[in-house]
Amino acid sequence: MEQTFVMIKPDGVQRGLVGEIIARFEKKGLKIKGLKLIKVSEEQAAAHYQEHQGKPFYPGLINYVTSGPVVVMVVEGVNAVKEVRKLNGATNPLEALPGTIRGDFAQDIGRNVVHGSDSAESAQREINIYFQPDEICDYDYLPSRWLYE
Numbered sequence: 379m380e381q382t383f384v385m386i387k388p389d390g391v392q393r394g395l396v397g398e399i400i401a402r403f404e405k406k407g408l409k410i411k412g413l414k415l416i417k418v419s420e421e422q423a424a425a426h427y428q429e430h431q432g433k434p435f436y437p438g439l440i441n442y443v444t445s446g447p448v449v450v451m452v453v454e455g456v457n458a459v460k461e462v463r464k465l466n467g468a469t470n471p472l473e474a475l476p477g478t479i480r481g482d483f484a485q486d487i488g489r490n491v492v493h494g495s496d497s498a499e500s501a502q503r504e505i506n507i508y509f510q511p512d513e514i515c516d517y518d519y520l521p522s523r524w525l526y527e
């Protein structure tokens with residue numbers, strides 16, 4: 379099974395979209411293994427977005443993700459990375475299809491509501507930034523046998 383890291387960004391929390399967004403992952407059949415509401419520190423934001431350091435939008439991005447509480451999640455599934463990014467939709471909400479989280483709930487690339495890791499390796503790196511090992515829960519996810527052949 380593959381793990382990925384999801385963040386409901388400060389705009390998603392402030393706009394009351396937490397339940398709606400989590401419901402989409404749940405209904406898809408993705409297993410939630412970790413979940414908490416936190417305030418992101420400058421250090422965490424810099425580590426998370428190190429690949430974007432130096433880009434014109436970087437200062438605004440760090441300001442955005444540290445501007446209020448976020449919900450962070452560890453999510454598992456056979457193709458969890460791709461499934462989550464598909465549910466999230468394109469980075470720019472203007473290009474995100476209706477039916478995706480960004481397509482349905484966002485308009486501006488700088489306020490795109492949700493984050494999902496871009497690879498299994500990024501996911502492990504990002505999970506380590508936001509979660510302690512004992513905050514990730516191992517349990518039998520009963521729908522598995524109805525989700526996968």
Ligand code: IDP
Pocket residue numbers: 430435439468469487488489490492493494496
């Ligand atoms: P992703 O979140 O879909 O993986 P990335 O290209 O990794 O997209 O960018 C990370 C985040 O940085 C985006 O989700 C968005 O919040 C922000 N971002 C990316 N490009 C821009 C931009 O051109 N203007 C403002 N913010 C941007």
Ligand code: MG
Pocket residue numbers: 496
């Ligand atoms: Mg990215």
